[in-house]
Amino acid sequence: MSQEMTPLMKARVAFRLLFLQTGWEPARMQATGFLFALDPWLGACWGFESEELRRARLRHLEYFNTHPIAAWLLAGIVCRGEAAAAAVQGVQRQLAIEKISRYKTDYGASLAGIYDSLFWGALRPASAVVGILCAFLVVRLGIRFPFFVVGGAAALAAYNVPAFAARWIGFQRGLERGENALVDIASLGVQTWIVFLRRATAAGAVLAGLLWASILEPRLLLAAVVSGAAGLALSWRGVEPLMQAGFVGAAAAAVSATGLWK
Amino acid sequence: MLAALELDAVMVAQTLVSRPMIMGVIVGGLAGAPALGALLGVAIELLSLSSLPVGGHLSWSGPVAAGVAALLAGAECSIGVSLAGGVITGALHSGLEAVERRRRSVAGNALSLGARTDTGLGPAMVKTLAAHAAVTFVLAASAVVLISAFDRVCWSRAPECLQIGAQIAAFCAPWIGLSSVTVRGLRRV
Numbered sequence: 001m002s003q004e005m006t007p008l009m010k011a012r013v014a015f016r017l018l019f020l021q022t023g024w025e026p027a028r029m030q031a032t033g034f035l036f037a038l039d040p041w042l043g044a045c046w047g048f049e050s051e052e053l054r055r056a057r058l059r060h061l062e063y064f065n066t067h068p069i070a071a072w073l074l075a076g077i078v079c080r081g082e083a084a085a086a087a088v089q090g091v092q093r094q095l096a097i098e099k100i101s102r103y104k105t106d107y108g109a110s111l112a113g114i115y116d117s118l119f120w121g122a123l124r125p126a127s128a129v130v131g132i133l134c135a136f137l138v139v140r141l142g143i144r145f146p147f148f149v150v151g152g153a154a155a156l157a158a159y160n161v162p163a164f165a166a167r168w169i170g171f172q173r174g175l176e177r178g179e180n181a182l183v184d185i186a187s188l189g190v191q192t193w194i195v196f197l198r199r200a201t202a203a204g205a206v207l208a209g210l211l212w213a214s215i216l217e218p219r220l221l222l223a224a225v226v227s228g229a230a231g232l233a234l235s236w237r238g239v240e241p242l243m244q245a246g247f248v249g250a251a252a253a254a255v256s257a258t259g260l261w262k
Numbered sequence: 263m264l265a266a267l268e269l270d271a272v273m274v275a276q277t278l279v280s281r282p283m284i285m286g287v288i289v290g291g292l293a294g295a296p297a298l299g300a301l302l303g304v305a306i307e308l309l310s311l312s313s314l315p316v317g318g319h320l321s322w323s324g325p326v327a328a329g330v331a332a333l334l335a336g337a338e339c340s341i342g343v344s345l346a347g348g349v350i351t352g353a354l355h356s357g358l359e360a361v362e363r364r365r366r367s368v369a370g371n372a373l374s375l376g377a378r379t380d381t382g383l384g385p386a387m388v389k390t391l392a393a394h395a396a397v398t399f400v401l402a403a404s405a406v407v408l409i410s411a412f413d414r415v416c417w418s419r420a421p422e423c424l425q426i427g428a429q430i431a432a433f434c435a436p437w438i439g440l441s442s443v444t445v446r447g448l449r450r451v
Contacts (some may be wrong), residue, residue, distance in 0.1 A: 018275040022387045025366035032366075036383050068276050120314045124278065125443050128307050131283060135300075148287045148300030159278050202447025205440045212436070220433065227434035231441025241309045241435075241442040242322070242349065248434045249342070253427025 003045060003083040005175060012040045013075060014171060020071050029065035034075070034104075041079050045086040056082065059101065066108035067115030072167040073181060074111065076174020077103050107182060114190055119166075122197035123159055129204035131155025136211040223252075264289050264329035265399035271325045272315065272359075273394060282307040282328030289329045293336025302331040302345060305432065308439020309349075312446065320356045326402060327352030333406045339413040342428025345435060347409035351401065358397055366390065 005013075016037035023032030038060055046053035066074060078100055085096035135151030137143075143150075173181040209228060213221055227248050234244050267288065270280035278284070283303040290299010310324035331348025335341065417425070 019273070019387055021276070022273045022390055023366060024272065025363050027367045032383070033387075036387055039383060116314060124281075125311045125446065127278070128281070128283060128311060129443065132304060146296065148296055151300070151304075152284045152287045155281070155283060156277070156279065163277075198447040198449075200447075202444045205443040205447065209437065209440045209444075223430060223434060224437050228437040228441050231438040232445060235312075235438075235442040235445035241312055241438050244438045244442075245309060245431050245435045248438065249427045249431030251427075252430035252434075253423045256426040257421075257423035 003087065005041065005079060005083075009041060009044065010171070010175075013037055013079065014072070014168070016040070017072055017075055017167075017171075020068050028061065028063050030068075030071065031061050031064040034064050034071065035060040037071075037075060038078065038082070042082060045082045049086075052086070059097070062101070064104050064108060066112040067119065069119055069163055069166050069170070070108070070111035070115040073170030073174045073185070074103060074108060076171040076176075077107075077178050077181060078174075080175050080178045103179070111182075111185070114185070117194050118190055118197075119163060122194045122201070123162060126197045126201040126204070127155045127158035129201050129208060130158040132208045133204055133211070136208060139215070140211065263292060264326070264333070264402050265395040268323070268325045268329065268398045269391060269395060271323065273391060280325040282310060282324040285325045285328040286332045290332035290336060293333050295332065295336040298335040298341070299328075299332030301436075302335055302341070302348065302432075303328040305345060305435035305439065306331060306348060306352075308436050308443060311439065312442050320360055322349060322352040323355040323359070324352060326355040326398060330402050330405050330409075333402070334409055334413070337406065337410045339410050340417060340425065340429065341432045342425065343409065343413045343417050345432040346428060347405065347412075351405040351409075354405075355398065355401055358401060359394075362394060362397065 016039070019036060020030050020033035023036070024030060025032070035057060039057070042053060042056045042060070046056050081096060081100040081103065085093050085100065088096060131151040131154045134154035135147040138145060138147040138150045170181070173184060177184065209224075213224055216224060227244075230248070231241070231244055234247075235241065264285070267280045267285055270277055283300065283306075286299040286301070286303015286306070287296055288299075290296045290303070293299065306324050306328045310322070310327070313319070313321035327348040329348075330351040331344045334344035334347050339347070
């Protein structure tokens with residue numbers, strides 16, 4: 001790499017990456033946020049050529065979209081690419097710049113698929129179930145501490161410890177290894193993690209349901225079992241949970257109107 | 263607090279401090295009903311887990327729904343009205359966010375002309391955040407005032423079967439959510 005990024009510069013870019021989606025808009029998606037994050041580094045790389053700096057900024061205002069955590073890895077790769085482009089001239093520079101645009105469009109979409117499945121599709125539900133189970137544990141063990149604080153803290157930690165590690169490591173790897181960092185991702189076997197997390201979440205959800213049921217009075221237990229069983233069948237058929245809640249409310253109102261449930 | 267925390271959902275960081283189960287605890291705690299806020303938050307969290315915030319997808323806002331539901335619970339509204347009111351406000355919030363995003367396209371075009379790239383990005387980002395927080399605040403405050411008035415004036419006079427139906431729906435929401443999470447976990451990836 002032609003220009004080393006100082007720890008202060010890394011911290012500045014990393015902090016600004018937290019605002020990746022602030023300027024989200026349909027046409028360019030995360031482009032404004034990505035430019036905002038990269039701007040200090042672009043200034044350091046291209047500051048001595050003001051016209052090139054302006055062009056670099058405009059380049060990064062073109063369409064860009066990926067998962068917010070994957071953006072850290074791409075930011076590392078792009079920062080390395082910008083430094084390399086600024087260090088050469090002529091055709092070589094043009095080729096280096098074209099490569100940067102390709103990283104963003106080609107890898108942005110494919111990384112988004114993996115990261116969406118891992119972080120939104122697997123880790124987010126898993127961390128919610130971890131929080132709920134921890135809250136139940138506090139209640140069941142009779143620990144004198146608000147269950148909702150423990151549950152909330154556990155859910156946050158379960159999501160953020162891996163998420164922030166992935167952000168920072170991704171950024172560092174991108175800076176150090178450039179495009180090769182993507183090969184590292186491919187060798188991680190992320191698909192296995194996703195399957196494991198999803199199965200563990202399903203098991204945790206069943207356990208949370210059983211723990212919850214154990215503290216209910218019989219009449220409410222009946223409602224819980226019926227709605228849970230109906231929920232399993234309807235969810236399997238792809239009915240949205242919110243719609244299911246509406247069905248349950250309408251059914252309960254109808255049953256209550258007949259006088260069977262007071 | 264609700265409006266500031268909600269920024270985490272899409273616009274800043276995505277640490278999930280805005281997730282419904284956390285929003286319910288914090289806003290519920292401030293409104294004097296932390297346990298009820300937590301339960302409503304968990305119900306909304308489990309109901310909203312099936313919608314992934316992928317690409318430009320906008321479904322109802324779980325964080326706003328949980329915050330408003332917790333505020334309504336703190337204002338001693340019935341649990342069914344709190345949950346339903348929260349979800350409706352969350353859906354309205356998503357509609358407003360779609361409008362905001364379209365407006366930002368115009369600002370983005372101005373940026374691409376290069377006119378503001380030298381100095382304007384930071385202040386433009388702060389302005390965007392402030393505008394979004396203001397929209398969330400106004401919507402949530404209006405929803406709490408209107409829905410709590412509805413609960414006191416109209417809902418208390420509604421037929422008993424409707425009140426029971428809403429209460430049962432709120433009670434069953436976490437069970438439905440847990441079922442949905444279980445099914446999603448068992449499906450093939």
